[in-house]
Amino acid sequence: MLFVSFLQSELKDVEESAPSFPDLEHRLQPVSPCSSLRESVQVYRDHCRMAKEFHQVKQEISLLEDRKRELLAELVEDELVAVETACLEDEFRVLSEENVTLLNVHTERAQQLETLSSANRNQTSQDSSST
Numbered sequence: 001m002l003f004v005s006f007l008q009s010e011l012k013d014v015e016e017s018a019p020s021f022p023d024l025e026h027r028l029q030p031v032s033p034c035s036s037l038r039e040s041v042q043v044y045r046d047h048c049r050m051a052k053e054f055h056q057v058k059q060e061i062s063l064l065e066d067r068k069r070e071l072l073a074e075l076v077e078d079e080l081v082a083v084e085t086a087c088l089e090d091e092f093r094v095l096s097e098e099n100v101t102l103l104n105v106h107t108e109r110a111q112q113l114e115t116l117s118s119a120n121r122n123q124t125s126q127d128s129s130s131t
Contacts, residue, residue, distance in 0.1 A: 021051045023058055 021029060030051055033044035 021055060023055055024051055 028051075030044055030047040033040035035041070
């Protein structure tokens with residue numbers, strides 16, 4: 001009788017602390033144990049423990065999937081930034097080459113202007129000394 005009373009007390013503790021497992025299929029839910037069999041109570045406890053572990057693993061998987069989605073979004077964003085950076089680098093290279101070309105043309109034209117101005121001054125000097 002003492003053994004049965006112990007089992008009933010243990011069963012009551014197990015049933016009171018028995019959590020619900022909403023993410024577990026109905027057919028996989030822990031079934032209340034047979035109170036007169038210690039093994040049944042132990043199997044029930046083990047089943048509850050495994051169901052709790054299953055729930056924790058599902059939560060971890062969900063968190064990891066969320067993190068994976070975040071990382072994939074960051075990767076896409078980084079790839080877009082890399083493409084934009086490459087385009088800007090190309091544009092910078094083209095504009096730098098154009099700038100060098102324009103500076104060379106400016107220098108040449110400034111020298112031509114100086115040469116023409118000198119020639120014009122010399123021509124003007126010669127014209128005024130001839131008269």
